[in-house]
Amino acid sequence: MAGREKPNILITGTPGTGKTSTASLLAEATHLHHINVGELVKEKHLHDGWDSDLLCHILNEDLLCDELEDTMTNGGNIVDYHACEFFPERWFDLVVVLQTDNSILYDRLTNRGYSGQKLQNNLECEIFQVLREEAEESYRHDIIKVMASNTIEDMSDNVEVLKAWVASWRPVEAGCT
Numbered sequence: 001m002a003g004r005e006k007p008n009i010l011i012t013g014t015p016g017t018g019k020t021s022t023a024s025l026l027a028e029a030t031h032l033h034h035i036n037v038g039e040l041v042k043e044k045h046l047h048d049g050w051d052s053d054l055l056c057h058i059l060n061e062d063l064l065c066d067e068l069e070d071t072m073t074n075g076g077n078i079v080d081y082h083a084c085e086f087f088p089e090r091w092f093d094l095v096v097v098l099q100t101d102n103s104i105l106y107d108r109l110t111n112r113g114y115s116g117q118k119l120q121n122n123l124e125c126e127i128f129q130v131l132r133e134e135a136e137e138s139y140r141h142d143i144i145k146v147m148a149s150n151t152i153e154d155m156s157d158n159v160e161v162l163k164a165w166v167a168s169w170r171p172v173e174a175g176c177t
C-alpha cells in the first residue's frame with residue numbers, strides 16, 4: 001500500500017505553550033490541515049462528559065482515534081493536543097514538543113483565567129516535562145523536536161524551521177517502512 005503523500009505533524013505541550021498559535025501559523029504557511037483536537041472533541045462529542053475536578057472534558061480516546069483514522073491515513077495534517085501517548089505511532093512523521101519557561105507560562109495561564117489546582121497542575125506538568133517524557137516514551141526519538149516557545153520570535157523561528165522541514169519531506173517508499 002502506498003504511503004501518504006503529505007506528512008502528518010503532531011504539536012504537543014502543556015496547555016498555554018502555544019500549540020494552537022503555532023499550528024495555525026504553520027497550517028497557513030504550508031497549506032496543511034490544522035486539527036485542534038480540543039475543539040474537535042467538543043464539537044463531535046468525543047468525550048465521556050465533564051470532569052468537574054479537573055474542569056475539562058473526559059476524553060474518549062477510542063472515539064477520537066476512530067474519528068481521525070481516515071484523515072490521518074490520507075496525510076497532510078497538523079494535530080494540536082496536550083497529550084500524545086494514545087495516538088497510533090504510525091500516524092506521525094514529526095512530533096513537536098513546545099516548552100515555555102514557568103514564569104511566562106504562569107502569566108499566560110492566569111491571563112486565561114486559570115487558578116487554583118488547575119493552574120498548579122499545568123505548571124507542574126511543564127516543570128516536570130511531562131509532555132516531553134510522554135513523547136519520548138511513545139515515538140522514535142529521531143522524529144521528535146523539542147522547541148522553546150517563550151516569545152513571538154521563538155514562535156516565528158519555530159514556524160520557519162517546521163515549514164522548511166515540510167518542504168523537504170518526502171513520502172516513504174512502499175515496502176520501506
Ligand SMILES: Nc1ncnc2c1ncn2[C@@H]1O[C@H](COP(=O)(O)OP(=O)(O)OP(=O)(O)O)[C@@H](O)[C@H]1O
Pocket residue numbers: 013014015016017018019020021022038081082108149150151152153154155
Ligand atoms: N511563543 C509565544 N510567544 C508569545 N505568546 C505566545 C507564544 N505562544 C503562545 N502565546 C500566547 O499564549 C496564549 C496561549 O497560546 P495557545 O492557545 O496557542 O496555547 P496552547 O498550547 O494551544 O493552549 P491549549 O492547550 O490550552 O489550547 C495565547 O494568548 C498566545 O498568543
